[in-house]
Amino acid sequence: MKWWWRRKRNKKLILANKRGAKLLEDLIECCDGKSNSIKFFSAHQILKATDYFSHSNLVALHDWYSGKNENHRKILVRKFNRNRDGRICRDIAVSSMVSGHKNFMKLVGCCLECENPVMVYDDVKKHYELDISRELWERRMKIAEDIAIGLAYLHTAFPRPFVYRSFSDGNILLDEDGVAKLTGFSFCVSIPQGETFVKVDVVAGTLNYMDEKYYRNLVVSEETDVFAFGILMLRLLTGDERRFKFIEERRMDEVIDPEMLEKMGEISEEELSQMKAFKMLSLRCIGHKGEIPTIVEVAKELKKIQRSLNTTDSSYPSGETQLNFAQDMSSTVVLSNQTTNT
Numbered sequence: 001m002k003w004w005w006r007r008k009r010n011k012k013l014i015l016a017n018k019r020g021a022k023l024l025e026d027l028i029e030c031c032d033g034k035s036n037s038i039k040f041f042s043a044h045q046i047l048k049a050t051d052y053f054s055h056s057n058l059v060a061l062h063d064w065y066s067g068k069n070e071n072h073r074k075i076l077v078r079k080f081n082r083n084r085d086g087r088i089c090r091d092i093a094v095s096s097m098v099s100g101h102k103n104f105m106k107l108v109g110c111c112l113e114c115e116n117p118v119m120v121y122d123d124v125k126k127h128y129e130l131d132i133s134r135e136l137w138e139r140r141m142k143i144a145e146d147i148a149i150g151l152a153y154l155h156t157a158f159p160r161p162f163v164y165r166s167f168s169d170g171n172i173l174l175d176e177d178g179v180a181k182l183t184g185f186s187f188c189v190s191i192p193q194g195e196t197f198v199k200v201d202v203v204a205g206t207l208n209y210m211d212e213k214y215y216r217n218l219v220v221s222e223e224t225d226v227f228a229f230g231i232l233m234l235r236l237l238t239g240d241e242r243r244f245k246f247i248e249e250r251r252m253d254e255v256i257d258p259e260m261l262e263k264m265g266e267i268s269e270e271e272l273s274q275m276k277a278f279k280m281l282s283l284r285c286i287g288h289k290g291e292i293p294t295i296v297e298v299a300k301e302l303k304k305i306q307r308s309l310n311t312t313d314s315s316y317p318s319g320e321t322q323l324n325f326a327q328d329m330s331s332t333v334v335l336s337n338q339t340t341n342t
Helices: 002-031 041-051 082-098 138-157 212-217 222-238 258-263 269-285 297-306
Strands: 062-069 076-079 106-109 116-122 128-129 172-175 179-180 195-200 217-220
Touching: 002 116, 041 076, 041 106, 082 138, 116 217, 138 172, 138 179, 138 195, 138 222, 138 269, 138 297, 212 217, 212 222, 217 222, 222 269, 222 297, 258 269, 269 297
Parallel strands: none
Antiparallel strands: 062 076, 076 116, 106 116, 128 172, 172 179, 195 217
């Protein structure tokens, strides 16, 4: 039997070394060779922490397990399918870069020797998958702002912009305080210095979130994320893609999510004005009204929409709202409160 255990152990080492080499390659590419704090767990440590991935440890997220070990009283373990071997290393590398930001999960480490590789996150707070149907208007606006701030961090905080490009509802989590967090960076790409776009080999994400340049020509730019975010905004406003059709011409009462309206009861003039401005901004993001904004501009305008209780109408020339996000571009709205010491 000893030979069998040795063979099994050698197989794990070969697998871990192969993945480790790929992770090192992605860390060098993404982080310019700078060190990132990543703890490497053994397969035994992960199995012990999750009670062998027991069903009782499965949380309300697909393939996520709660656990604990001697150094962390609560951890969240995400188990990946083996066919994502080539992609999990990019996820780990980018996650380590953004780990201190409030709109991303805090990465603790990973295990590369498990048959199904895993990523380990701090889980002091409980997390849930986004379910738009459960959220009311105020929360939907805050979710949009949180995700915009996270994307702005990816686009601006590093020497080269990083484009997320793989939007899906399952990649947005909410913590117990309602803070929205973006996960899943397996298909994240950086744009070379001096360039405004990069060509990729495959498309990734949900088709409805993809602009034509991306899904037809495999061209990825910062506008790829802005378009996807515009679609997310429309989903937050309408609750259903079927209400996107002719959205520019339709009345607001025909556009707004009816289930949300029913839960809210009567909406105020201030809320209606916010919804109009929100709709107009989403249409600009997807290129239907005026110039496409940067995600930094989007994040700033979303903050202003939330603060503007006296906006009266959003039908302005060239799709502009009366909220002037162009002013004060040097402010720290987007980058404030984003990074904490880890």
